[in-house]
Amino acid sequence: MKNVKIPEVAVSRLSVYSRFLTQIEKSGVVRISSGEIAAGTGGTPAQVRKDLAYFGEFGTRGVGYNVAELNKEICNILGIGKKWRVILVGAGNLGSALTQYAGFKSRGFDIEAVFDNDLNKVGLRLNDTPVMAINRIYDYVVENKIDIAIIAVPDKHAQDIADLLVTSGIKGILNFAPVTLNIPEDVQVRNVDLAVNLEILSFNIVVNNKE
């Protein structure tokens, strides 16, 4: 990999390219052009070429990319080859949806335990994943060397859960609670704000109707 800082938005697009490549690889396509990747992922050919160029030379001019090789490279770059150990905190509707979300496991993110403060749920299974008590988080993360925790608890509990996770030595947090968390710099955090998506969509609708 070239020693350059890759913008997060490029990483995000690579992830989308990879999902698209996996889809078409299954359907038997062997070679693909940047134009076809762009068409399949809603981008432009120039953007695709620029994103892939962050990581060196992939394609051959006029011949395009080998689908399987390109996808393997992107997966290596994004750390998808590795199996990540993931826990989820919050066994509500969102947590339940996330344990079922097919896109996680197929990409190497296997939610292996769910934690909740509702004693009626503790000891049961949520879509086949065991539900444990919140006070077991610390020991579980330490003993099982958990990499990533997903926070899907109500807003008011999110910071407390984050503090507990940081203390237990978690490397990354994916936060679904719509609040800004205070997290030390050596722990990676990513906030998923679902309303942002609707706002971008509504902005695009407004702009489109003005044109």
Next chain:
Amino acid sequence: MKNVKIPEVAVSRLSVYSRFLTQIEKSGVVRISSGEIAAGTGGTPAQVRKDLAYFGEFGTRGVGYNVAELNKEICNILGIGKKWRVILVGAGNLGSALTQYAGFKSRGFDIEAVFDNDLNKVGLRLNDTPVMAINRIYDYVVENKIDIAIIAVPDKHAQDIADLLVTSGIKGILNFAPVTLNIPEDVQVRNVDLAVNLEILSFNIVVNNKE
């Protein structure tokens, strides 16, 4: 608004700034600097200033921004002042989580009806939102001038639902199914791929551990 093409990623950050501004406005803060906005949203002051500059001059050098005015401007730009009429297709766990998601309603996106093909759910309410049969989508969208539909159905049904929504004249689709949809150009579509977030997070963990 200046007549420039605003990158989607800037729109996405504006949405985050606005949520942050709403939060601190409630706590009584009147003025704020680009540095404080950056600190509260995980960006850099230069990035904040650049994003806000897409829309003209907001702040005063050395004095900062008026929180309420800045937030109002951003909301106008993003179309948040407007009430958007939204329906949701798919009354599973994800759909249920989305109808409860506080971040939607507070930003003007009110899910007013849910559609599902499970006749055991039709006629009931999902977190207070009525559940209707899929075959009523067309009439409902036309009669109620629905702007946006959220797709939260299993992958294999997503394209059929999208086709139905397009036919009924929907303006925008927020798609949670991890498949690429074929949508005509005049309908705005935005794919929410939850795995992308985990992949960016894992990439950041890998990069951080190398440093």
